[in-house]
Amino acid sequence: MTWDVRVLDPRTDPEPEGWAAFLAAQQAPVPWDYGLLRVESRFSRSPNVLTVIREGGEIVAAVLAMLCAPLASDRPGAVRGPARLAPRWAEVQHAWLSGYPPWLFADAVDAADRREIMRRFERAVCRFTGPGCLGVFYRTVEAESLGMLSGRGRRVCDTMPTSVLENRFVDVEGWLASLRRSRRLSLRGQSRKIAADPDVIVRTEAARTDLDALELAILLREHRRRMGPVKFDLRGPVTAEYLAELLRRPDVITSTYHDADGRLLAFSTVLDHPVAPLHQHWAAVAPEEGRPKHLYFDVVIRNVRYMIEGNRKSLSMGRGLTDLKASLGFQPVPLLGVIVPRPVTRW
Structure with missing residues (x-):
């Protein structure tokens, strides 16, 4: 050949x-x-x-x-x-x-x-x-x-x-029903609490041009520093220049969490795909710095809803936190x- x-x-x-x-x-x-x-x-x-x-x-x-x-x-x-x-x-x-x-x-x-x-x-x-x-x-x-x-x-x-959730659900309630009772009840409670909190402003959209990419990059870097180094990981940090190009794309969905004063509390990105969207980036300020707990679970609920309502085959949540993701129905892929x-x- x-x-x-x-x-x-x-x-x-x-x-x-x-x-x-x-x-x-x-x-x-x-x-x-x-x-x-x-x-x-x-x-x-x-x-x-x-x-x-x-x-x-x-x-x-x-x-x-x-x-x-x-x-x-x-x-x-x-x-x-x-x-x-x-x-x-x-x-x-x-x-x-x-x-x-x-x-x-x-x-x-x-x-x-x-x-x-x-x-x-x-x-x-x-x-x-x-x-x-x-x-x-x-x-x-x-x-x-x-x-x-x-x-x-x-x-x-x-x-x-890596962790992947196969889409076999009619709606988010069907996904929740597939989880352990304790996890199901906690997710419902956390979601209601965030939705009712006037000091947490959530915005989820594609093609975001309203965000400060440097602020996001700094938050992501600090979040990863707190989580500790990944063994044998020789990737560099995610830069503001990269995020600025990424987030403005129509096939990238960004969720942001701000407080009532406009302070960024957390953000996440999902890479859209006709078959298997990927939850790519997640970062949040430390709880002791004033952010509500459980924002990560709110992101997971939003991601699962997007998969189901968009009729996608599966959703990938990436690598790491394998046991936690398994409690949310995601299966580890060796x-x-x-x-x-x-x-x-x-x-």
Whole structure:
């Protein structure tokens, strides 16, 4: 098979011809947009590289990876130049699509071709990364995709699962009825309390242009600092520049919680999708700083309502807090990691 494999740096390389049409055909989630990849990568300590595979001039596959260094600083990471000589690796994940595959394939690409495409991707991205490249690490692999990545010299390990709710409900009451009685009663009570509180102003809309992206970015950063570092997480912080581009899109739904004086208490984002929307970002001030408790559960109720009323197949709440999400009816979806040392990529 004749494939053209090209590794792109979204910071500097133009959007590949046919990219928007390929994303539309694959119903790719919002963050695959090339403009968003460019903005996110520009400020990231682990910048994105996008590998595009063509056959006969048409895009048939794409793989996204981050270039990660063991001693990365908080400054934007380099892609080319002397950084190619230093130790680093290609980490195959989409930074802000927690639990989603970091690759796209045209429908006509069969299992055997997918396996060969991934081998060619590995060799190409290692050459691009440079002589210091240690190999490739696939961080979010679902079990059904393991066959195209496994093989001799490749180590498979468990990673944090993602949580998904399948839509089998007529309305929100049907979802609540499926939960344990104690959880069902607490959710109803919390929702009523927030709705009746004049000091909590909730607004949920798509294409938000009324928000201060820097304020949101600072809140998100502080929230994650309180939660503690995620082990082996080399993503950079979500920047104001990225949020400003993201929130104005018509396929991104943002919920905000302000007090009566206009102080931001919390916010969340949902990436709309015709099949499986994703709850992407959540951040709130600490309860001791004056916010009401249980705002997170109000967000979950709103997300579930959106899934049901929009007749979506499922809703993803991302990774982390697996037990809490299970109490809300979300099922853990196991994910695997595959470590491919650079010598193995040459086999």
